[in-house]
């Protein structure tokens with residue numbers, strides 16, 4: 625197992641410390657964490673949990689997602705697949721917690737989940753395998769529970785310490801999901817840990833290339849939603865065309881999966897071509913929004 629070490633502690637939603645800062649996530653540590661709960665954790669259907677289904681339908685209806693999700697048959701198929709997704713109750717409570725605390729993360733979580741289903745169903749034929757994979761979609765950012773809200777909501781460049789705290793959400797998510805699913809090998813935990821890695825090794829937490837289809841799918845869905853949604857550090861979002869150009873540019877540069885990027889572009893076409901027949905232009909005509917402080921680090925502290 626690669627050498628993962630926590631930069632900050634991991635606490636559950638009630639504030640109980642699961643692992644302290646500095647802990648190395650060895651196989652033994654992860655197995656003991658996952659077997660630490662004596663009773664089985666109840667699960668519940670994601671779409672039947674409180675207002676999640678109606679919130680999701682509201683997000684589908686609003687621009688720019690209405691272009692992708694409004695086609696009735698596509699939306700019905702998506703809801704049928706999503707309707708089979710069960711999650712441990714504490715995980716659902718945690719997701720719902722964002723609804724009050726950080727609505728951006730709540731909306732982002734559900735839209736990345738929905739996008740990842742649409743992309744996965746183009747690439748995975750077997751229904752049982754598809755369900756196993758998409759179960760890992762809605763929890764990729766759950767580790768943000770362990771990042772102070774003032775950092776998540778900060779509209780100015782972050783300092784080095786705040787950046788490190790944000791990055792902590794990847795390993796924090798891995799720990800939380802291993803604990804709640806009582807299984808350190810579950811795909812959802814791996815996706816949470818690795819969705820900020822990049823194919824050319826430029827990501828985090830380890831800066832390694834990971835060969836895993838669902839991680840590739842969540843990675844692309846995550847970047848796309850981040851571009852087309854307003855963020856604290858960039859109040860004006862990318863328009864859809866410019867966002868897709870940026871996704872194509874990143875795929876060409878080898879940081880994200882070219883196949884997954886192509887599926888996303890095909891989903892955005894009115895004519896709904898199969899992704900293998902979708903011609904993707906590398907021409908960039910869109911203009912990214914100004915006032916973007918993403919990735920900027922304060923140097924005066």
Ligand SMILES: [Fe+2]
Nearest residue numbers: 764765819820
């Ligand atoms: Fe993330």
Ligand SMILES: [Fe+2]
Nearest residue numbers: 732764765846
């Ligand atoms: Fe994310």
